Amino acid sequence: MTTNPKTLKKMNEQIIFCATNSTKLILQALNTSFTGLSEQAIKEHRNLYGNNKIVHGKKLSLTKRIANAFINPFTAILFCLAIVSIFTDIIIPIMQNSPDDVNPVTVIIILTMVFISGSLRFVQESRSGNAAEKLLSLITTTCTVTRQYRPKAEIPLEDVVIGDIIHLSAGDMIPADARILEAKDLFISQASLTGESEPVEKFAKTYQEKNLSITNYNNILFMGSNVISGSATAVVIGVGNNTLFG
Structure with a gap:
C-alpha cells in the first residue's frame, strides 16, 4: 500500500512539532491533559483522526480469488500443452480430412487437471484465510491509558485515539506514535522500524533542532516498537496509517 505524500508530510510535521515544543503546548494543541480525555473528546478525536488500525487494503473479491487460483505457472504450462494437443489431435486431423484420427482425450485430461488443481x-486458500482471520479475532492487544472517567484502564489497542495518555512498562508494545511526558530508565527496541540492533534510550526532554530525522528525536515513541526496560507516560500524537509504522 503506497503512502500519500501529503499524509507523510503532515505526519513528519506533527512529529517535529511535538518533539520541539513543551509538553504544556502539546497537550493544549491536542486538546488533552494529564488526566486524560473526556468521553466527548474521545468521540471527537476518533471522528477527526480515525481509528488506531493499520489498513492494508481491501479484501480480494471472489472473482479475483478464483482468478488467482487458476492463473499460475503450473496451469499456464498445462494450458500450453492443451493448445498444442488441440492442434495436433483435433485441428490437424480435421484439416487433413481424417476424422478417425481426432482424439480429444489428451485435451480433456489436461483441462480436467487444470480444473482440479485450481x-x-x-x-485451500479460502480455508487458510478464514482460519487466519478467526485466529486474529481471538488475539486482543491492550494498552494502559488514563481517561477522565477511568484512570489507568486497559483498553484494546484499536481504541486508542490521539490525545490519550498512555502508560508503558517493560515488555509493552508501543500502541501508537507518542510524545514522552515522563520517563524513567526507558529503553526502546526500534529494530523493526530502523534496523538498530541496540535498544535506544528515550527521554522526556524538548529538542531545539527542527531539521533532524524523525527517528532521531528520542522524546518520540513509534508504533510497533517495544519497551525493553523502564517505564514512561506519553501522549498519543498519531494513530493508524498516520504513524511511521503505518
Whole structure:
C-alpha cells in the first residue's frame, strides 16, 4: 500500500512539532491533559483522526480469488500443452480430412487437471484465510491509558485515539506514535522500524533542532516498537496509517 505524500508530510510535521515544543503546548494543541480525555473528546478525536488500525487494503473479491487460483505457472504450462494437443489431435486431423484420427482425450485430461488443481488451490486458500482471520479475532492487544472517567484502564489497542495518555512498562508494545511526558530508565527496541540492533534510550526532554530525522528525536515513541526496560507516560500524537509504522 503506497503512502500519500501529503499524509507523510503532515505526519513528519506533527512529529517535529511535538518533539520541539513543551509538553504544556502539546497537550493544549491536542486538546488533552494529564488526566486524560473526556468521553466527548474521545468521540471527537476518533471522528477527526480515525481509528488506531493499520489498513492494508481491501479484501480480494471472489472473482479475483478464483482468478488467482487458476492463473499460475503450473496451469499456464498445462494450458500450453492443451493448445498444442488441440492442434495436433483435433485441428490437424480435421484439416487433413481424417476424422478417425481426432482424439480429444489428451485435451480433456489436461483441462480436467487444470480444473482440479485450481479448485483445490482456491479451497485451500479460502480455508487458510478464514482460519487466519478467526485466529486474529481471538488475539486482543491492550494498552494502559488514563481517561477522565477511568484512570489507568486497559483498553484494546484499536481504541486508542490521539490525545490519550498512555502508560508503558517493560515488555509493552508501543500502541501508537507518542510524545514522552515522563520517563524513567526507558529503553526502546526500534529494530523493526530502523534496523538498530541496540535498544535506544528515550527521554522526556524538548529538542531545539527542527531539521533532524524523525527517528532521531528520542522524546518520540513509534508504533510497533517495544519497551525493553523502564517505564514512561506519553501522549498519543498519531494513530493508524498516520504513524511511521503505518
